[in-house]
Amino acid sequence: MTAGAIDVQINGEARAVPGGLSVTRLLVHLDLQPRLVVVERNGDILSRDRYDEVEISAGDVLELVHFVGGG
Amino acid sequence: MQSMITSDIIADTGDEPLQIAGRALRSRLMVGTGKYRTNEEMVGAIAASGAEVVTVAVRRVDLDRTKEEGILHHLDPREYLLLPNTAGCYTADEAIRYARLARAAGFTDWVKLEVIGDQETLLPDADATLRAARELVADGFTVLAYTNDDLITALRLEDAGCAAVMPLASPIGSGLGLVNPYSVRTIKSRLQVPVIVDAGVGTASDAALTMEQGVDGILMNTAIAEADDAVRMGRAMGLATEAGRLAFLAGRMPRRERAVPSSPRKGMLG
Numbered sequence: 001m002t003a004g005a006i007d008v009q010i011n012g013e014a015r016a017v018p019g020g021l022s023v024t025r026l027l028v029h030l031d032l033q034p035r036l037v038v039v040e041r042n043g044d045i046l047s048r049d050r051y052d053e054v055e056i057s058a059g060d061v062l063e064l065v066h067f068v069g070g071g
Numbered sequence: 072m073q074s075m076i077t078s079d080i081i082a083d084t085g086d087e088p089l090q091i092a093g094r095a096l097r098s099r100l101m102v103g104t105g106k107y108r109t110n111e112e113m114v115g116a117i118a119a120s121g122a123e124v125v126t127v128a129v130r131r132v133d134l135d136r137t138k139e140e141g142i143l144h145h146l147d148p149r150e151y152l153l154l155p156n157t158a159g160c161y162t163a164d165e166a167i168r169y170a171r172l173a174r175a176a177g178f179t180d181w182v183k184l185e186v187i188g189d190q191e192t193l194l195p196d197a198d199a200t201l202r203a204a205r206e207l208v209a210d211g212f213t214v215l216a217y218t219n220d221d222l223i224t225a226l227r228l229e230d231a232g233c234a235a236v237m238p239l240a241s242p243i244g245s246g247l248g249l250v251n252p253y254s255v256r257t258i259k260s261r262l263q264v265p266v267i268v269d270a271g272v273g274t275a276s277d278a279a280l281t282m283e284q285g286v287d288g289i290l291m292n293t294a295i296a297e298a299d300d301a302v303r304m305g306r307a308m309g310l311a312t313e314a315g316r317l318a319f320l321a322g323r324m325p326r327r328e329r330a331v332p333s334s335p336r337k338g339m340l341g
Binding site: 010011012013030032036037038040045046047048063064065066067068069070071 | 103104105106107113126127128129130131132134140141142143153155156158171172173175176177243244270290291292293
């Protein structure tokens with residue numbers, strides 16, 4: 001992990017997160033369990049087997065979704 | 072000896088399991104997971120209903136909460152077939168995006184496709200539903216499509232490759248029951264794929280009446296979740312679904328405008 005924060009957008013909100021994080025480490029940083037969250041990065045859905053290798057970049061637009069109650 | 076004969080006869084009153092896309096399901100009742108007061112009540116009500124297919128929605132995680140509220144903390148995907156919906160989507164593209172996000176969760180390629188056309192009534196947009204269904208089927212999804220009670224739309228959804236077609240009983244969350252039994256019967260009589268009535272039932276008699284039309288199954292959420300005792304209503308709905316199904320298979324007696332005695336007229340005392 002490199003020092004210094006980067007600006008990204010997560011679920012519609014601007015956020016500063018540590019630079020150099022993989023998707024897995026970002027989710028852990030956000031107190032989320034990677035196996036329960038689906039990630040869309042800049043409009044593309046990331047398959048879960050890439051969470052460790054894909055690194056978050058400044059300016060990324062991320063959607064983090066999961067299953068909730070519904071009919 | 073007598074009891075053996077009796078149990079053989081009772082065994083014969085059973086039913087074939089509902090099959091969708093080649094998968095046999097343990098119940099003809101499917102239930103939603105929304106609007107429960109507590110997760111404990113939801114889990115209890117779903118277990119009491121006997122349902123195997125359980126719908127879930129796809130939403131953003133809430134980053135401001137310290138603990139996740141995701142449904143997978145409460146329902147085991149090995150025990151239930153979690154069926155993601157596209158509820159809340161108003162365009163075909165939006166519904167397709169939600170379906171793909173749901174599939175990426177890695178549990179299933181089934182989706183309950185729902186494209187809403189009107190915020191007031193939550194009635195489906197038939198045209199957008201059809202376009203989304205075609206694209207999702209081409210992309211390998213098993214599509215169960217929520218639709219209105221219109222035969223032509225139902226036929227087109229079947230032609231599009233949907234694994235099941237889900238006409239409404241009445242608007243989502245209305246509890247008005249089956250308002251158009253004729254339309255639902257007509258759809259059932261013309262489709263080859265399973266017809267699952269989705270939305271609108273309010274209580275157990277609605278579920279039984281719906282199943283008595285001969286449809287293959289029923290999906291509900293609010294009727295159970297908003298009951299004063301959701302667990303008890305879950306059980307009631309499971310029983311009513313099965314009762315309605317068996318009554319349909321049994322074939323009801325004719326309706327008559329006059330009484331016919333059940334006891335013999337002969338043999339009365341002089």
